Amino acid sequence: MSAALESRKPSTEAPTTALDIGLGIVALLVAMLVGYGWFLGFHVDNAHNGLIAASFSAVGLYVVRMRPRHREGWLFVAVGAVHAVMFFGRQYGHAEGVLPAASWIGWLGVWPLPLAIALTGWTFMAFPHGRMLSPAWRRAGLAMLAVAALMATMSALWPVDHDRIGMVSPHPLELSGSETAARLWPYLLPSYALFQVLWTAAVVVRLRRARGDEARQMRWLVYATVMAMVLLVAGLAVLRSPVPGALVVPLIPVAAGIAIQKYRLYDIDPVINKTLVIGSLVLVVTTGYVALVVGVGSLIPAGTGWLSLLATAVVAVAFEPLRRRAQILADRLVYGHRATPYEALSRLSAQLDEAPEELLDGIAATVANAVGATEVVVWVGEEARLLPQAGWPHPPEPSEPSRLGELDRGAHRHVRPVVHRGTVRGAITLRKPAGEALTTTEVRLLSDLVAQTGLVIAQQQQAQELQAAARRIVSAQDAARRRIERDLHDGAQQRLVTMGLELGSLAEQAQASGGPELAARVKEVRAQLLETTADLRELARGLHPMVLTQAGLDTALRMLADRSAIPVRLTVAIPGRLSREIEVTAYYIVSEALTNAARHSGADVVTVEVARVVEGLRVGVSDDGCGGARRRHGSGLEGLADRVAAVGARLTVDSPVGGGTRIRTVLPCA
């Protein structure tokens, strides 16, 4: 993999032979100084210098060999080299039996210390690119270097630091003024602490500001540093030894090296996450265990055997909820507001229960939340015709259909086709903040979400197809009713009326020609005929109210109220005409409700309210009758509910026994 990375490096950064030779010499020198230093014996107080020298040099040289212009690499080399010299000097000065020139070489192990500390600080402040955050930070760094230089000079001239470090070999110079220097020195010593505060502040500020790759690089460094600190403190506290802390010091440059060179290859987040969980658990469990054993033990003077057992049991019982809490806390700390994969998926499945039209919006939001995207768009359609259907943080602009291959236009846009049963059903596109790539975790989570989206889109399309089919059935039914009404009007009704006219004429003639019996019989037939036409008239009106088509819903509802067997309080507020589909649906709701009320409810009055509201056409019919209306199979109410569902609305029937009946809906108006 590194070969692949190297091949992509620009040619200007290729290592030259001269550079190789130079780096080789530096490596050799550091190796000699550190190697010979170790050979001279082991001194706990010096060990960290040796480790720093070896690790920083190695990492720095590697980075510089790969990317000769990388400033941070050179800083690492410098830190390593200074520490190598110091390590060697100290080891030499500490050696058993005085070696030749011990005091001068030992001197080299003492006075560069302030410079080494300041240089290390600078290196941290400049991580990961080798540049300071801002000119202000740069000035602060330079001030640090200046103070360090002053201290190093003093330390070089007078033995102010020799005694503190416990150097065996004496200071090689015996200049006057050493007492003054010794008096001043304690005032300068706190500078070391200030240096550390300064670079810690720089790292924290950079960590907070960092986005994308830089943030990921910073996390590597901070993780290693914190681990080293924890081990140092733990070692000091438990073993009363700095050795564990010192031994893990190389972790820091190694982590930093990975951060500089390979941050794209390894995701530090899960590691940090797990460490936080395990760390906090170990802490809590240990504390709980100790508190229990010590606390209860002091109260009950019994054998500690069963106490340990009890403590173990209690801790074991408490473990699982604690682990979960710790996991959530760790997720928050590491991912910020981003959801864990589990959270994201469970939130999504909770949304699957919601209204289908909002589902895709929910998916967009879930995706954004899960991968920290700045913009998410859900596209639906075929591979060559995708339309934006939902989006986060705002709904997408309506646009022309796009091909799948065109969706990756624009910066930082990631495209994931949504495939269901081998067919492209849509796509999810998302934008990450500049410089931020999808992590392996995010890629996995995204593919899970995309798979779910496929199901949702397929389900939604089926629901839409079903509704469209229901709509077609209802409108075909309405068309058929209109046609039959028209046929009756122009055919049977017309003919019956004409027959009535002829019978009337016959009756007149019979009367005139002196046949009163015949006239009476003809009139009898005519009367029957008129009853038939009246029946047919009602039938035709029930099939399709012509008034609705002619004069609109307002008039048609008024007509229903006029003809209702129960008094109707009618309130209609509709500005102008609505679509035929909605008018007919509203008409049938009121018609059916009035018929039901007249037949079954025994109500004294029915209230009908029809009003155009923002969401659509609100239709409500309520009576003060006996209630108990049920949506039985094949009943008028069921037919109404189906009709209402066909236009994408829902019919609510509230009919408690003895409490009247309320039928409500809001029909969507385009």
Place this chain on the structure above:
Amino acid sequence: MRVIVADDAVLFREGMARILTEVGFDVTGQARNGTELIRLVRRGAPDVVITDLRMPPDFADEGIEAAAEIRSFAPNVGVMLLSQHVEVHHALRLMDEFDGAVGYLLKDRVSDLRAFAADVRRVAAGHVVIDQELVSRLVSRRRERDPLAELTDRELQVLALMAQGLTNAALAEELFVSVKTVEGYIRSVFTKLGLQPGEREHRRVLAVLQFLRQQ
């Protein structure tokens, strides 16, 4: 009396023309739709037109539209509208927009030739005719608080006949009482219902219909 009839159903139209001729009308023209009717009236204005309400091209309310136009250029031509259904909103519109001389009946009514001929003559004479089915539907409606309950049977009868457009004289004839008695009934009805009697006949019909339609 000259009449023009308009209906898209040829059998009904011709049948009507024939019986109208039998009872003494002079049928001067037959039209298949509103446009034809208007053209015929322009050519020679009759005393009254009898037209179907629902005709080609849209089978909506072409009859009323044609009647309104005829009224605009030939205000003295009476208009009788026939329909398979009689609806309150149409009746109200006719009473409101037409200054009298207008009728609105179910097509069925033509089978009672004498009554129909009388209604056509009343329209031609400038009076108003509203189908009795429409009126009885309104009168018999259940109401939450029924103001009609305060009327006597006779007053109720008077109210219904007024709504059908009968004049005081016609009312007196129908009820076999004097015109003075009829006027007494009418005053009583209007007082009990809190109605203002209109100056003109069709205004009175309009007021009564509107009242009957209220809850």
